[in-house]
Amino acid sequence: MDNKKYENIQKEKTQSSSTSRKPDALFLYISVLTVQILSIASGASMVWTSPVLGKLYSNDTEVNPIGRPITTIEVSMLAGIPTFTNILGGFFLPKLSDIFGRKRYLLCSGLVMLLSGVGLAFSESVLLMIITRCIFGFPGAWIVICLYAAEVSEDHNRGKFGCYFGIFHQMGHLFGFVVGPFFSVKYFTLIITSPLLIFVVVFMLVPETPMYLLAIGRENDCKTALRKLRSNKEEEEIESALKKLKESQMKPKEEQGKITDLIKKRESILAVLLGLIPVLTKYCSGVTVLFTFLAPFLDQAGTSLSGDIMAIIIAVFKITFFILTSLFVDRFGRRKMLVISSTGTAIPLFLLGIYFYLQSIDSSLIAYLQWIPLTCLIFTVCCFGSGLGPIPLAVVSELPSADLRAVTSSLVHSIGSVVAFLLTFLYPLVSESLGNHWCMWWFSINCVVGAIVTYFFLPETKGKSFDEIQEILRNYAKK
DSSP: OOHHHHHHHHHHHHHHHHHTTSOOOHHHHHHHHHHTHHHHHHHHHHTTHHHHHHHHTOSOTTTOTTSSOOOHHHHHHHHHHHHHHHHHHHHHGGGGHHHHOHHHHHHHHHHHHHHHHHHHHTOOSHHHHHHHHHHHHTTOHHHHHHHHHHHHSOTTTHHHHHTHHHHHHHHHHHHHHHHGGGSOHHHHHHHHHTHHHHHHHHGGGSOOOHHHHHHTTOHHHHHHHHHHHTTTSOHHHHHHHHHHHHHTOOOOGGGOOOGGGGGTOHHHHHHHHHHHHHHHHHHHTSHHHHHHTHHHHHHHHTOSSOHHHHHHHHHHHHHHHHHHHHHHHHHHOHHHHHHHHHHHHHHHHHHHHHHHHHHHTTOGGGGGOTTHHHHHHHHHHHHHHTTTTTHHHHHHHHSSOGGGHHHHHHHHHHHHHHHHHHHHHHHHHHHHHHOHHHHHHHHHHHHHHHHHHHHHHOOOOTTOOHHHHHHHHHHHHHO
8 A cells, every 4th residue: 555545544544533423413313313214114124023823812802813823833834935036135125226326225115014014904814914014025125225224324323223123123023022912913014004104105205325326426425425424514524524435435236246246256155154253143142033023922921010111121131231332332333232132142141041941841939930031032132232233233334344334244144045935934943842041041042152153253343444354355365
C-alpha cells in the first residue's frame, strides 16, 4: 500500500471517528425502524403456532377452525414446511433486490405478507394454513431488511442497526405471545398482520439505499438520500461520504454477482463459510425451534404457571437482552459477544435436559424442581439474546463484497433455513419418541461447538468499513 493511499485511509478514519460522536440523524432512525415493522410481523408469524396449537388440539369446533384435533405429523408439517419454503424463496428472490432495488422489493414483500396473512386468518383446513404460511415467508424479506439496514448505516453504527432485526423480530414474538391466548385464531392472525398496513404506507416515504442508487448511476438521488440519512452532518461531510461510496462503488448492473461468481474468488467462498458459523450456531442452539413450540413445550414441563404466561415472561427477557446487545456490540465486538453468548446458552440447555430426564424416569426430585424450566429458559434466552440472536444477521450482511452481498446473504440464510426446517420438523417427532432431554442435550452440544469454531475462525468486523473487511478476507484467503 503506497503512502498516499495510506494517508487517505487514515484521514477517512479520523473523519469517521470525529463524526461518529454526533447523534445519529433522526431520519436514519425513522428509515431503519420503519423497515423493522416487517421484522415484527415476521416474528409474530414465527411463533403463531405457539398459542394456536392449543386451540388446534381442542375438540371444541368453536375454538378449533379445522373442526377436529390436529395430529402430531400435521403439527410437524404446519411448523416445518413453511420453514422449508423459506429456503426456496430466500435463496432466489432476494437477488431481485439487486434489479428492482431494496426499497421496491421490501414494499412488494410487505404486500405479499399482508395478503397471505389475511388468507391465513380465514383458513379452515391444515392444508390452507400451510399454504398461506408458506406464501407469507416466501419473499425472504428478512434478508433484504438486513441489507437495507447495513447500506443506509455508517461504519460506526452498522453493528447497532444490524442488530435491530433481531430486536424487532423478538418484539414480534412477544406481540404474538401476548395477543394469541386472548383471541380466536382468525382475529389473532389479523391482529399480528395489521402492522404490515402501516409499513406499506410509511415505507413509501423513506429513501432507497445510497449504495444501491450509486450503483445504478443515480448519483444525484444518492446525494439526496445521503442528505436525509445524514442530516446531522455538514455538506462537506456529505461529499466525503459520497466520495467514499464511489470508491467502493458496486459493479454495473449487468455485472452484478451471481451464485456462480461465489466460486471465482477465495474470499467470496470464505465470506459464505464464515457467515455460516454464527448462523448455523444460532439455529442449532434450538432456541428458535423452542419458541415455535414454546407454550406447548412449557405445558409439557409441568410447571404451575400456564405455558402462555411463561412464554410472555421469557419473551420480555429475550427482547431486553437483544436491545442491550445492540447498544454494546459496536463497543465489545461481534466475535467476543458470540463466543460468550454460545457458551452461556449451552449451560441452561444442558440443565434443562437433566430436568426432562428426571421427569422421564418419574424421579421424586421433580416435585422440588418445578422452578427449573422457567429459570433455565430465562437464562437461555438472556444468553442467546446477548449475541447468538441478533448478531449473526449483521455479520452476514457485512462479510460479502457489495456485488455479492445479496446472493451471499441468500445462500447463507437458505442453508440456515434448511437446518431450521429439519430441526422444526423433527423436533415434535424426536421429542415424542426419544424424549425432550435428548433434544436439550443435543442443542447444548451444538452451542459449545459453535463457540469453539467462532473463537478460532470468525474475524472481528467491529468498526471496519466494507473495504477493510474485504481486505481481511483476502488476507485470510492467502493463508
